[in-house]
Amino acid sequence: MNKGQKLLKKAKKVIPGGNQLLSKRSEIFLPEFWPNYYNKAKDCKIWDLENKLYYDFAGMGVTSCVLGYSDKDINTALIEGLKKGSMTTLNATEEFELANRLIKIHKWADMAKFCKSGGEACMVAIRIARAFSKRQNIAFCGYHGWHDWYLATNMQKKNNLDKQLLPGLKTKGVSKSYANSIFPFIYNDINSLKKILTKKNNIGIIIMEPMRGQEPNNNFLKKIRKIANKNKIILIFDEITSGFKDVYGGIHLKFNVDPDIAIFGKSIGNGYPISSIIGKRKIMECAQDTFISSTMWTDRLGFIAANETLKKLKKEKVNLKINKIGKKIKKAWIKIAKKNNINIKVSGLNAIPSFSFEYKNNKEISTFFIQEMLKKGFLANNTISISYAYTDQIIKKYLSAFDKVFKQIKFSLNKKKFLLDGPIRHSTFRRLTG
Numbered sequence: 001m002n003k004g005q006k007l008l009k010k011a012k013k014v015i016p017g018g019n020q021l022l023s024k025r026s027e028i029f030l031p032e033f034w035p036n037y038y039n040k041a042k043d044c045k046i047w048d049l050e051n052k053l054y055y056d057f058a059g060m061g062v063t064s065c066v067l068g069y070s071d072k073d074i075n076t077a078l079i080e081g082l083k084k085g086s087m088t089t090l091n092a093t094e095e096f097e098l099a100n101r102l103i104k105i106h107k108w109a110d111m112a113k114f115c116k117s118g119g120e121a122c123m124v125a126i127r128i129a130r131a132f133s134k135r136q137n138i139a140f141c142g143y144h145g146w147h148d149w150y151l152a153t154n155m156q157k158k159n160n161l162d163k164q165l166l167p168g169l170k171t172k173g174v175s176k177s178y179a180n181s182i183f184p185f186i187y188n189d190i191n192s193l194k195k196i197l198t199k200k201n202n203i204g205i206i207i208m209e210p211m212r213g214q215e216p217n218n219n220f221l222k223k224i225r226k227i228a229n230k231n232k233i234i235l236i237f238d239e240i241t242s243g244f245k246d247v248y249g250g251i252h253l254k255f256n257v258d259p260d261i262a263i264f265g266k267s268i269g270n271g272y273p274i275s276s277i278i279g280k281r282k283i284m285e286c287a288q289d290t291f292i293s294s295t296m297w298t299d300r301l302g303f304i305a306a307n308e309t310l311k312k313l314k315k316e317k318v319n320l321k322i323n324k325i326g327k328k329i330k331k332a333w334i335k336i337a338k339k340n341n342i343n344i345k346v347s348g349l350n351a352i353p354s355f356s357f358e359y360k361n362n363k364e365i366s367t368f369f370i371q372e373m374l375k376k377g378f379l380a381n382n383t384i385s386i387s388y389a390y391t392d393q394i395i396k397k398y399l400s401a402f403d404k405v406f407k408q409i410k411f412s413l414n415k416k417k418f419l420l421d422g423p424i425r426h427s428t429f430r431r432l433t434g
């Protein structure tokens with residue numbers, strides 16, 4: 001057992017599930033063999049507890065660290081901010097600077113609020129929207145965090161969330177009073193939205209990811225905007241994952257559809273805790289008619305990290321490089337799969353490309369893929385988040401390892417046997433024990 005797995009076993013005795021985030025659970029990658037903990041990280045490299053080096057092709061900090069780990073320019077600004085004091089009785093001017101920066105990018109928005117995590121930012125957006133609207137209920141599409149307002153949809157029907165991002169989410173502990181306040185619709189299926197806009201459902205808010213796995217087709221986003229206008233519904237785009245990667249400012253700018261509120265997180269601070277809600281003045285002003293307030297939302301470092309990240313993303317046109325790399329990797333995946341006669345489906349933003357094995361035993365195959373890539377020095381997954389830190393040389397190394405592992409997969413498919421060193425990865429949320 002590696003050091004990381006030994007520590008995880010102990011951690012599960014004092015931390016329920018072993019950590020704070022489902023997407024960083026060892027069990028969803030490679031149970032019993034994933035390194036799980038890191039010692040240090042730089043650019044797209046991570047050293048585990050045994051100081052083994054891995055290149056990160058498994059998400060770059062759950063899609064947060066677009067510029068790469070421990071970025072020199074952001075570090076410099078943060079160290080300066082730390083020395084000058086990051087928390088005081090007075091407010092940090094960088095908060096005002098960040099609000100202006102975001103509003104300048106988004107001509108449709110007038111005001112901004114900030115918090116730390118994505119889920120919190122979604123909660124803030126929903127509260128503001130509810131404070132503004134006479135109709136309190138929500139139509140949603142996509143993933144929007146762990147809070148009660150969202151999870152409650154699984155109380156209405158146990159598997160409402162299964163067609164969104166994360167299947168199998170449990171609702172024990174969520175107040176039943178929310179159960180009939182939130183209704184799912186399906187991406188690119190405008191009728192699924194129309195169907196739930198009944199008088200009884202009383203929907204006043206639509207919250208959705210403008211794009212994740214698939215491109216909008218048939219003017220899907222434009223149609224949503226039209227429906228929202230016609231029915232006086234507030235439209236919220238959750239760009240926590242899609243924001244500032246393919247497009248500086250957010251993917252909605254590419255599709256030319258403005259929401260009433262947009263939410264950003266993760267990559268706007270390159271992994272430092274900061275998230276934001278921007279929106280139209282008449283709606284955002286309602287934040288003053290309700291109580292939304294938290295001490296740590298005033299922390300200076302998050303604002304500094306976001307200002308520096310956004311400056312660098314813009315100055316170095318990072319999104320262009322990321323798009324180019326994403327397209328190149330998608331193309332290479334398809335070519336390698338074809339060469340080995342392996343059936344895969346490629347999807348996702350160019351910045352967050354994804355592939356799936358189109359087989360009944362896809363979980364077994366992808367566990368084998370992760371296992372063998374790990375042996376070759378890569379933290380790998382079916383979904384990757386392109387980093388500005390990926391050099392041509394590193395991409396070449398990755399694709400060469402990918403090619404070798406796909407040859408092994410071809411061989412295993414032919415033999416109908418995959419040599420797994422441990423159990424198959426988990427695909428859904430589960431209770432974990434030591």
Ligand SMILES: Cc1ncc(COP(=O)(O)O)c(C=O)c1O
Nearest residue numbers: 117118119143144145238240241
């Ligand atoms: C679209 C979207 N919304 C909300 C969240 C929740 O953000 P956080 O994990 O920072 O709470 C995520 C996280 O993956 C996300 O992708």
